[in-house]
Amino acid sequence: MDLRIKSLSDTPHTISYVIRKRQQIDSLSELGKEKMPTNEIIWDGSPEDLEEWIERVLSPSKSDTGTVISLSDVED
């Protein structure tokens, strides 16, 4: 790295943006193809749009992987 950059906060914001975006996309990839936000949300959406998407796909009621327990199944 350039020796003129002495601390992380000195990294040009343009470069740190790309690094953060790379990390964000890596993390979002963990969601799998089906739950991954659209390109429009990733690149043109607001942080709130992205948060809303993640909350929606991770919400237990919307999740297709969660196990639904019926009250009638609970033993007394």
Next chain:
Amino acid sequence: MAQSFVEFSDVDISPLFSWSKEFKVVSGDVETPVFMRILGDADMNRSRVAALRKSADLRRKLKDINSDERMAFIKDIDDVDMDTLIAVVIVFSMRSISESCVPKLKIKAPKMPRSDAKTSAHEKYQAEVDSYPDRRQEELKALINKEIELAKETLEKDSKDNIYKKYVEAMIEEMCEQELLREFKSQCCYFGSYKSQDLSEKLFASFEEFNNLEPNLKQQFLTEYSSMEIHGDDLKKLQQVTR
């Protein structure tokens, strides 16, 4: 306005690494060397906060009907006719109109063929990528024009008092936005200017020192900083680096 992500085929990431430069500030016959850099996150945040404070200060003055700023920049209701009021409100609403139109776009981004697809499929995809920005822009322009007409019709039915209120809000919003940008750019020049090539010694002892420069000198700094910047939408086009 946000550009399409499909333009990543035109990506050139080299500007990312041109984040500092040397130039000479010219004042009459005197040339002073300056070393300038793109700010890091910490200084960017300082610039943003300073700019927000400056814009909030102007907003407070513009809202005070007895302030010099209010009297200088915002006309009295009796001094401005309906057509002008409507025109100003529409012009200053352009950004929000454009933003509201983007989600309504029907155009779909070209779909990349499989890597082992025939050359003709890749050629077709590339042609779609090349024409995509113009097609998208055309659709967006049509949507915006429609929205403007609708907004105009709605305003024409409204009372002068109501439109004047919208005019004042729009004027204040626009002037504060401009003030914020001006201050932010000035702060970037102040934080980003150095005396030495190793970027260790700041050129200005304080922001006031930069801010009090002659307008012509100040403009040279602003132009040079701007020449190094990569804007948000251009950075988004760099998404090839994140794939």
